[in-house]
Amino acid sequence: MVSSAGYSGRSPRRLLTTTLQSHPINVPSILTCCPAPSRRGAATAKQPQRPSLEDNLGPDVDELLLVETEQPDGSKAQILYRNGGPVVAADLERLCTKVGWPSRPLAKVEAALRNSYMVSSLVLRVSGPAAAASASGATEQLIGLARATSDHAFNATIWDVLVDPEFQGQGLGKALVEQMVRSLLRRDISNITLFADSKVLDFYKQMGFEADPEGIKGMFWYPRY
Amino acid sequence: MSPDKTLYGSRLEEATGGVLRPPPISKPDLEFETKLGVQFMEGREGILITELNDLFEKVGFPRRDPDRLRVALENTYHIIWVRSTKQSRVARQGQLVGFARATSDGVLSATVWDVAVNPAWQRSGLGRALMERLTKKLVEDGIPTITLYAEPQVVGLYEKLGYVRDPEGIRGMAFQRRKKEKGGLLARAA
Numbered sequence: 001m002v003s004s005a006g007y008s009g010r011s012p013r014r015l016l017t018t019t020l021q022s023h024p025i026n027v028p029s030i031l032t033c034c035p036a037p038s039r040r041g042a043a044t045a046k047q048p049q050r051p052s053l054e055d056n057l058g059p060d061v062d063e064l065l066l067v068e069t070e071q072p073d074g075s076k077a078q079i080l081y082r083n084g085g086p087v088v089a090a091d092l093e094r095l096c097t098k099v100g101w102p103s104r105p106l107a108k109v110e111a112a113l114r115n116s117y118m119v120s121s122l123v124l125r126v127s128g129p130a131a132a133a134s135a136s137g138a139t140e141q142l143i144g145l146a147r148a149t150s151d152h153a154f155n156a157t158i159w160d161v162l163v164d165p166e167f168q169g170q171g172l173g174k175a176l177v178e179q180m181v182r183s184l185l186r187r188d189i190s191n192i193t194l195f196a197d198s199k200v201l202d203f204y205k206q207m208g209f210e211a212d213p214e215g216i217k218g219m220f221w222y223p224r225y
Numbered sequence: 226m227s228p229d230k231t232l233y234g235s236r237l238e239e240a241t242g243g244v245l246r247p248p249p250i251s252k253p254d255l256e257f258e259t260k261l262g263v264q265f266m267e268g269r270e271g272i273l274i275t276e277l278n279d280l281f282e283k284v285g286f287p288r289r290d291p292d293r294l295r296v297a298l299e300n301t302y303h304i305i306w307v308r309s310t311k312q313s314r315v316a317r318q319g320q321l322v323g324f325a326r327a328t329s330d331g332v333l334s335a336t337v338w339d340v341a342v343n344p345a346w347q348r349s350g351l352g353r354a355l356m357e358r359l360t361k362k363l364v365e366d367g368i369p370t371i372t373l374y375a376e377p378q379v380v381g382l383y384e385k386l387g388y389v390r391d392p393e394g395i396r397g398m399a400f401q402r403r404k405k406e407k408g409g410l411l412a413r414a415a
Contacts (some may be wrong), residue, residue: 023303029244054402055403089306108333109333111332115332145390149335151295151296151301151302152296154293157334194398195395195399196396197394197395200267208401209400209401211397212401213398214376215376215377216375216397216399217374217380218374219373219388219397220370220395221360
């Protein structure tokens with residue numbers, strides 16, 4: 001099921017410049033910020049609450065169209081957020097190499113994907129003349145991923161958030177994490193956590209994550225014996 | 226987007242020659258059994274949800290919805306708990322007096338949650354013993370990234386067990402919900 005979140009008419013900046021001449025159709029509002037109207041009264045008006053991802057969870061869909069571009073020859077390129085779709089371990093590792101992460105044994109990556117509670121991906125789907133060579137008439141490429149381990153009830157921890165460098169800088173990483181958080185909230189997971197480098201602290205803060213909430217420290221096992 | 230965390234895990238593996246050594250068990254099971262009358266159990270079998278909620282309540286965690294707690298235990302990678310082997314002033318025979326669990330993908334990363342020891346048994350080394358055994362299991366399963374969220378007053382305890390806080394500037398973060406449920410990260414932190 002594909003659902004488009006809405007239209008804002010802003011064109012994606014740097015999209016598919018190599019394969020397709022981009023002709024923007026729409027950029028859904030999740031790439032921009034859409035605070036839901038507050039339902040509270042004067043107290044809120046005095047001290048406006050920051051919009052939260054909780055305000056607008058949206059429909060529970062497996063696939064969401066983020067960006068669509070079309071060009072004169074009729075070829076269509078879509079960037080989709082996908083929940084739970086099969087992700088090939090080798091594709092993920094290719095992406096890891098591209099962003100400069102160390103490679104991990106494929107068997108382990110496969111198991112990690114299989115044993116994750118949620119695997120969310122960004123997929124570039126090209127159809128029409130530009131993909132005529134492929135048997136199905138469309139090609140798909142993994143350009144982003146995030147996964148979460150969870151107890152399926154209370155806690156989830158997000159790992160491996162990455163976006164293909166060729167597609168960075170257009171808000172796709174934000175869209176990916178935001179949609180994933182919404183998906184986790186819809187499944188009633190109350191405690192969504194992650195570990196972030198200092199460089200990406202602000203990236204997560206603007207989405208509603210807090211570092212060291214109530215003084216709680218993130219710790220890693222690092223034996224010194 | 227953030228390679229450091231993954232790099233950190235791989236550096237850890239390199240530093241240890243690719244083989245992570247599990248933490249030593251400072252006090253054997255037998256000693257706990259003879260001196261304290263408690264025994265270590267693995268897995269969720271035998272855990273009574275109401276007893277687990279009683280334990281949570283005793284250590285200041287909120288009680289959880291029993292059905293959801295059951296689901297959580299079913300989907301927890303590893304559970305270790307402590308039961309009293311004898312009837313005493315502070316526990317009946319078989320009572321759950323300590324608990325710790327970890328969620329994981331089984332291969333790359335794990336997170337420890339809900340470490341709790343009945344106050345009557347605190348300062349007896351049960352907390353340390355639970356964490357040593359849980360960490361040992363995760364390390365032996367080859368999981369290179371073992372994490373937890375620690376309340377400020379127990380950071381020192383975890384440091385003694387080989388955990389480090391904010392390594393290389395990596396910070397723990399939690400999504401702040403509008404509708405605060407009873408028992409956010411604070412209550413669930415180790």
